[in-house]
Amino acid sequence: MYRKYANAVIGCLLMAYGSAAIAQEELLWREVAAENLVFMELPGGTVTIELNPEFAPKTVQQFRELVDERFFDGLGFYRVIDGFVAQGGDGSDLGELSDKPTIKAEFEREFDEEMPWEPAQDPDLFAPQTGFVNGFPAARDPDANEVWLTHCPGMLAMARNNDKDSSRSDFYIVIGQAPRYLDRNMNVFGRVIHGMDAVQKIERGPEDNNGIFRDETRITRIRGMRMATAIDESERMSAYVVDTHSPGFEDLLDARRDRRQDFFHRKPPKVLDVCQVPLAVRLTK
Amino acid sequence: MYRKYANAVIGCLLMAYGSAAIAQEELLWREVAAENLVFMELPGGTVTIELNPEFAPKTVQQFRELVDERFFDGLGFYRVIDGFVAQGGDGSDLGELSDKPTIKAEFEREFDEEMPWEPAQDPDLFAPQTGFVNGFPAARDPDANEVWLTHCPGMLAMARNNDKDSSRSDFYIVIGQAPRYLDRNMNVFGRVIHGMDAVQKIERGPEDNNGIFRDETRITRIRGMRMATAIDESERMSAYVVDTHSPGFEDLLDARRDRRQDFFHRKPPKVLDVCQVPLAVRLTK
Numbered sequence: 001m002y003r004k005y006a007n008a009v010i011g012c013l014l015m016a017y018g019s020a021a022i023a024q025e026e027l028l029w030r031e032v033a034a035e036n037l038v039f040m041e042l043p044g045g046t047v048t049i050e051l052n053p054e055f056a057p058k059t060v061q062q063f064r065e066l067v068d069e070r071f072f073d074g075l076g077f078y079r080v081i082d083g084f085v086a087q088g089g090d091g092s093d094l095g096e097l098s099d100k101p102t103i104k105a106e107f108e109r110e111f112d113e114e115m116p117w118e119p120a121q122d123p124d125l126f127a128p129q130t131g132f133v134n135g136f137p138a139a140r141d142p143d144a145n146e147v148w149l150t151h152c153p154g155m156l157a158m159a160r161n162n163d164k165d166s167s168r169s170d171f172y173i174v175i176g177q178a179p180r181y182l183d184r185n186m187n188v189f190g191r192v193i194h195g196m197d198a199v200q201k202i203e204r205g206p207e208d209n210n211g212i213f214r215d216e217t218r219i220t221r222i223r224g225m226r227m228a229t230a231i232d233e234s235e236r237m238s239a240y241v242v243d244t245h246s247p248g249f250e251d252l253l254d255a256r257r258d259r260r261q262d263f264f265h266r267k268p269p270k271v272l273d274v275c276q277v278p279l280a281v282r283l284t285k
Numbered sequence: 286m287y288r289k290y291a292n293a294v295i296g297c298l299l300m301a302y303g304s305a306a307i308a309q310e311e312l313l314w315r316e317v318a319a320e321n322l323v324f325m326e327l328p329g330g331t332v333t334i335e336l337n338p339e340f341a342p343k344t345v346q347q348f349r350e351l352v353d354e355r356f357f358d359g360l361g362f363y364r365v366i367d368g369f370v371a372q373g374g375d376g377s378d379l380g381e382l383s384d385k386p387t388i389k390a391e392f393e394r395e396f397d398e399e400m401p402w403e404p405a406q407d408p409d410l411f412a413p414q415t416g417f418v419n420g421f422p423a424a425r426d427p428d429a430n431e432v433w434l435t436h437c438p439g440m441l442a443m444a445r446n447n448d449k450d451s452s453r454s455d456f457y458i459v460i461g462q463a464p465r466y467l468d469r470n471m472n473v474f475g476r477v478i479h480g481m482d483a484v485q486k487i488e489r490g491p492e493d494n495n496g497i498f499r500d501e502t503r504i505t506r507i508r509g510m511r512m513a514t515a516i517d518e519s520e521r522m523s524a525y526v527v528d529t530h531s532p533g534f535e536d537l538l539d540a541r542r543d544r545r546q547d548f549f550h551r552k553p554p555k556v557l558d559v560c561q562v563p564l565a566v567r568l569t570k
Contacts, residue, residue, distance in 0.1 A: 082481050083438060083563065107551065125410045125556050153368060153462050164550045175485075177438050177463060177561045181544060181553035196367050200460075200485040259466060265449045266392065268466035271410050276462045278368065 027248030029240040029282065030135065032193070036060070037228035037239055038067060043220060044201030048194040048239055048283065049156060052136055055149050056106040056189035059158055059167065063189060066169055067225050071098065076219035077202045081211035083177060086202045087159055088222060089170030098169045105164040107184045108148035111140060115147070116245045120253060120274040126150075126180040130274035132244035136191060137274045139183060149188040152178045152275035154199075156190040173199055178275040193241055193281045242280040253277065312533030314525040314567065315420065317478070321345070322513035322524055323352060328505060329486030333479040333524055333568065334441060337421055340434050341391040341474035344443055344452065348474060351454055352510050356383065361504035362487045366496035368462060371487045372444055373507060374455030383454045390449040392469045393433035396425060400432070401530045405538060405559040411435075411465040415559035417529035421476060422559045424468060434473035437463045437560035439484075441475040458484055463560040478526055478566045527565040538562065 038049040053060040066072060077088040090097040111117075117131050117140070124130040127139035130150065137155075140147045149155065155174045158167035167187050192199060202220040205211035213219050228236050242249055256277065257270050323334040338345040351357060362373040375382040396402075402425070403417040412424035415435065422440075425432045434440065440459045443452035452472050477484060487505040490496035498504050513521050527534055541562065542555050 082485070105550070121410070125406070125558065126554055162547045177558065179561060180558065181541070181561075183553070184551040185549055185553075197489040200367070204482040256466070262447045264470055265390070266469040268468070268470075269411055273410065273462065273465065276464060276466075 026246065026251065027280075028243035028246035030243045032239040032241060034228040034236075035064070036190075038190070038225060039228065039231075039237070040072075040195075040225045041223035042195075042198045042202065043223070045198035046195055047192055047198050048237070048281075049190050050135070050193045050239070050241065051190045052149065052188075054134065055109055055136070055138075055147075056187050058103050059106055059187040059189040062100055062103055062169075063171070064227055066098070066100065067227050068230060070224070071169065072222050072225040074221060074223075076216075076221040078205070078213055078216075078219055079172075079211045080175075080202055080205045080213075080220075081207075082175070082204045084175065084179060084211075085172040086175050086199060087170060087172040087211075089159070091170065100168055102163075102165055103158065103167040103187060105167075106187045106189070107164070108146045111142075111145050111147040117147075118244050118250060118253070120272045120277065124274065126183060130272075132249075132274070132277075135241045135244050135279065137277070139274070148184050150178065150274055151180055151182045151186070151188065152191075154192040154196050155188055156192070157182070158187040158189065160186070175199060175202070178273075180275075193239060193279070194283055237283045237285055240282045240284070244279070311531065311536065312565070313528035313531035315528045317524040317526060319513040319521075320349070321475075323348075323475070323510060324513065324516075324522070325357075325480075325510045326508035327480075327483045327487065328508070330483030331480055332477055332483050333522070333566075334475050335420070335478045335524070335526065336475045337434065337473075339419065340394055340421070340423075340432075341472050343388050344391055344472040344474040347385055347388055347454075348456070349512055351383070351385065352512050353515060355509070356454065357507050357510040359506060359508075361501075361506040363490070363498055363501075363504055364496045365460075365487055365490045365498075365505075366492075367460070367489045369460065369464060369496075370457040371460050371484060372455060372457040372496075374444070376455065385453055387448075387450055388443065388452040388472060390452075391472045391474075392449070393431045396427075396430050396432040402432075403529050403535065403538070405557045405562065409559065411468060415557075417534075417559070417562075420526045420529050420564065422562070424559070433469050435463065435559055436465055436467045436471070436473065437476075439477040439481050440473055441477070442467070443472040443474065445471070460484060460487070463558075465560075478524060478564070479568055522568045522570055525567045525569070529564070 032050050036051040040047040051060045075090050077086045078091050079087040119131040122129045129140040137150045137152045139150050151174055153174050159170040160166040203218055205213045257272050259268055317335050321336040325332040336345045360375050362371045363376050364372040405415040407414045409415040414425040422435045422437045424435050438459050444455040445451040488503055490498045542557050544553050
């Protein structure tokens with residue numbers, strides 16, 4: 001009986017979120033390459049991450065090395081602000097606790113004519129254009145011919161100090177409303193493609209200390225982080241993400257821009273927040 | 286030693302989030318009236334809610350009655366989609382499990398000349414203007430002289446079916462990137478002012494079932510919900526929220542619109558996402 005009501009009620013609100021009916025065959029999937037696939041074990045579950053060497057090659061390379069050296073295993077999210085970011089690592093981007101070099105800024109890149117671009121919004125509040133590049137939310141300035149990854153929930157970027165070239169090992173995950181003002185100021189290098197519920201369970205730090213824990217015993221620790229390449233193929237999960245350049249995804253964006261369901265008594269403006277588009281993923285063994 | 290590094294690293298990213306130095310005396314506080322103050326006990330902690338009778342008087346009145354009847358105690362969040370909403374109640378907005386009447390739509394209201402308005406963004410992507418009204422994020426259409434609460438993270442609204450007047454008891458909390466396309470389509474009636482970390486710990490439902498749990502044992506239950514008015518004054522917490530019409534808050538918005546810190550190598554556009562402004566709160570006994 002409970003179930004019956006639940007379905008009746010929710011079917012509606014649901015329509016407001018899910019895409020309109022999209023033929024499954026039009027929605028193509030892309031397998032995430034093993035060298036860009038990372039599994040992070042948290043107490044709340046496994047977090048699956050896709051790295052993006054297309055936008056942040058040096059950052060991704062260093063991150064891969066740190067993961068393979070098991071640098072992050074046992075370290076924690078030592079600064080966590082609800083609605084903003086969970087920042088993890090050893091707490092040292094000054095390099096005292098890592099032998100890695102600092103990373104030069106990879107805040108944006110040239111827009112390559114070969115680069116696929118699925119438009120979301122033009123103009124966006126924070127950029128001339130937003131859209132998707134190979135599964136990642138991005139923004140673009142056509143005049144400057146530049147493109148960059150946007151600070152949407154679930155995005156990973158490197159922490160740094162005031163020096164733009166000071167990233168080294170510590171990173172943050174966006175856990176709240178997109179802090180888009182950080183765009184083009186950080187080395188954004190990946191995205192949580194599955195397991196944001198586990199990320200959201202990370203313990204928040206004290207608000208009166210800007211999220212930095214005083215009591216280290218309360219810090220949520222990384223049990224382990226592994227590149228997919230370090231796991232035997234027979235043992236590891238494969239990840240398939242929605243192909244943001246397939247006709248099905250374009251239809252999904254159109255359906256979100258132009259809400260035709262009876263549910264909407266006031267038709268929403270025909271705009272799209274690039275950070276408010278669900279990106280489907282399938283994990284299989 | 287850990288601490289030292291942690292502070293060094295994080296001081297920087299921090300500047301990007303917190304307000305610039307604001308004289309404490311300019312930031313005024315408003316005590317939340319007891320009749321608008323609700324405490325919801327979840328397994329992950331206490332969630333403190335402010336109701337908004339200014340925008341949704343009928344919804345708030347019915348919600349108060351439901352809370353006082355302990356209607357929600359033991360019920361759960363039966364449909365939870367990460368990045369979107371956690372929906373709770375009895376799963377029946379068809380009224381089978383509550384003797385309450387349905388609530389007529391309270392999707393927007395007339396802008397009253399007496400109403401304070403602290404502007405955030407003009408124009409916003411989803412509305413001609415956004416701003417704050419008595420501590421709540423809102424949007425406005427000056428031509429139509431209408432104003433409404435916006436679907437920011439932490440906002441509470443009533444679930445409904447396709448009938449705009451079908452809200453009754455079940456509600457949702459926004460837990461992800463603001464679904465602003467729902468604005469002016471729902472009875473938005475309150476805001477989580479403290480304890481979003483506990484809300485974020487609510488168990489997510491199965492993605493292949495649109496967040497609706499099949500296994501009811503996995504549903505996060507509401508241990509209890511109480512109006513502050515039902516708790517003896519000597520026993521209850523008082524909540525003070527930032528006065529969004531005080532000079533200090535205006536300074537905070539200015540500092541977020543115009544980032545002057547050395548941290549920013551690329552100055553962000555001078556825009557403000559009304560859903561990306563932290564609203565300070567103090568709870569005291």
